[in-house]
Amino acid sequence: MSFSDYYSRGQILSKRDCLSQSTVNCLSKIITDNLKGLEEYHASRILFIYVSFRSEVDTHQLIKERLNSGLEVAVPKTDVVNRRLEAFLLKDWGKDLRPGAYGILEPDTETASLIQPSQIDTIVIPGSVFDRQCGRQGYGGGYFDRFLSIETPQALRIGLAFSLQVLPEISMEKHDQRMDIIVTERETLRCNRNTNIVK
Numbered sequence: 001m002s003f004s005d006y007y008s009r010g011q012i013l014s015k016r017d018c019l020s021q022s023t024v025n026c027l028s029k030i031i032t033d034n035l036k037g038l039e040e041y042h043a044s045r046i047l048f049i050y051v052s053f054r055s056e057v058d059t060h061q062l063i064k065e066r067l068n069s070g071l072e073v074a075v076p077k078t079d080v081v082n083r084r085l086e087a088f089l090l091k092d093w094g095k096d097l098r099p100g101a102y103g104i105l106e107p108d109t110e111t112a113s114l115i116q117p118s119q120i121d122t123i124v125i126p127g128s129v130f131d132r133q134c135g136r137q138g139y140g141g142g143y144f145d146r147f148l149s150i151e152t153p154q155a156l157r158i159g160l161a162f163s164l165q166v167l168p169e170i171s172m173e174k175h176d177q178r179m180d181i182i183v184t185e186r187e188t189l190r191c192n193r194n195t196n197i198v199k
């Protein structure tokens with residue numbers, strides 16, 4: 001990762017942090033409505049989705065809605081020691097989540113149940129910067145890169161972003177994982193992650 005890549009991640013995150021809470025809420029509603037309009041979202045059975053934190057596209061409402069509808073929803077728990085993500089099925093928003101690593105809401109391992117990553121068919125992913133070829137950078141931990149490439153190669157990958165987070169092109173390293181779909185408040189980008197060509 002070059003200096004200029006860190007610079008663009010930081011710049012974009014600072015911009016995202018400047019959005020007011022009401023703007024985050026309003027744009028997040030549009031983005032999650034766009035997500036809910038996708039055929040792939042409806043086809044998903046075991047959805048693994050990040051629990052939003054700070055100025056990320058808000059996923060709390062969407063997760064609550066899925067739980068209320070009796071749909072499966074798994075969320076990540078960060079294992080900082082082994083630098084990996086674990087997937088837990090939620091049943092009850094109020095009972096099954098606790099602030100964990102980095103203050104992010106995480107599943108309570110006493111009440112939520114651990115699932116095998118191979119059971120997940122669709123993953124909804126946050127990020128710092130994306131590009132129009134569905135490239136993605138996260139926050140520098142490599143957690144999602146490892147999870148996607150090693151543990152969930154079978155799953156469809158959907159990135160959620162405000163359009164200010166999508167640049168024309170970002171540099172990607174070999175380990176950086178591309179998305180299949182990126183959803184913003186303005187558009188849905190679909191890519192073929194193996195050839196990097198926008199469909």
Ligand SMILES: Nc1ncnc2c1ncn2[C@@H]1O[C@H](COP(=O)(O)OP(=O)(O)OP(=O)(O)O)[C@@H](O)[C@H]1O
Pocket residue numbers: 001136137138139140141142143144145146149150175176
């Ligand atoms: N599959 C992998 N195997 C080994 N190391 C990896 C793998 N994926 C990423 N890493 C390492 O993780 C570190 C952080 O990677 P990177 O900067 O791409 O994180 P990120 O994409 O911002 O984070 P995240 O994936 O959690 O959103 C790098 O040192 C990278 O080499």
Ligand SMILES: [Mg+2]
Pocket residue numbers: 136137138142145175176177
């Ligand atoms: Mg990466």
